[in-house]
Amino acid sequence: MKKIAVLTSGGDSPGMNAAIRAVVRKGIYSGLEVYGVYQGYAGLMEGNLKKLDLGSVGDIIHRGGTILYSARSEEFKKDESQAKAIEHLRHLGIEGLVVIGGDGSYRGAAKLTEKGFPCVCLPGTIDNDIAGTDYTIGFDTALNTVISSIDKIRDTATSHDRAFIIEVMGRHAGDIALFSGLAVGAESIIIPERPFEIEDIVQKLHKGIERGKKHSIIVLAEGVCTGNELSKLLVDQYQIETHVSVLGHMQRGGSPTGLDRILASRLGARAVELLVEGKSGRAIGMQKQEIVDHSINRILNQKDPLSEGVYTLSQQLSI
Structure with a gap:
């Protein structure tokens, strides 16, 4: 193998640049030419x-974000679009591709692999929703961003003697809400993986008031409902007024933490090693501090489980 390429796809996450850097420098160290694909799969087709x-x-x-930029592409799901992408790669003599992204990015890489083009995937998403790895690139940074924001909001909540609903990212996975909620001592944590009873939230709010608490924090994953919808429910049914803060895309930004930089660097370097070794269709991750790799298809067919111990502890400590 003489030439490889690297792309970032889907939502950006802090640490993607560190992963790109590792792929390029490990590749050059290994005697390879490395190409960057701009604008994800859309750019690959072009x-x-x-x-x-x-x-x-x-x-x-x-630096946060990705110097290669990113894009989502419905067009790339078509067989002819995938064939076109492979044609561009082979025209330049590129023999392997490193894909950094989430579930959709993995699916694109799996399709290219099925068509005979070697791909290796790295988990780049703040949602921490990729199986086969304890943490994804960007999760730790997003978590710390959320914690810092909630700590500031808590000051205002205390001053105004109010309950605050903090809406965080997580359409299908509640890791950001769960881990940040535990870290800030939230009274209630609402995630897609577990049903919630509005009565339980109300009971915790009342118990806090009875023992003299000046504020309450409810952390809500966006995949359950919006913060405004939850607030309206509390007002209409229980006459409990809350303030809503939607953290939004600020969770994706910012300089990556040391943990994300190290994780991205280790995974990026390993991706190059796998391609040089002639391995394809692999998804790289870190489990129990060790770098591992699995079949991309296995990862796509495997549900990333909820951290039951963390969830249980969060319930025990929020009494």
């Missing part, structure tokens, strides 16, 4: 590739 050198990835390890 042949938007550029050869990268050491300087191309200089001074990016601390």
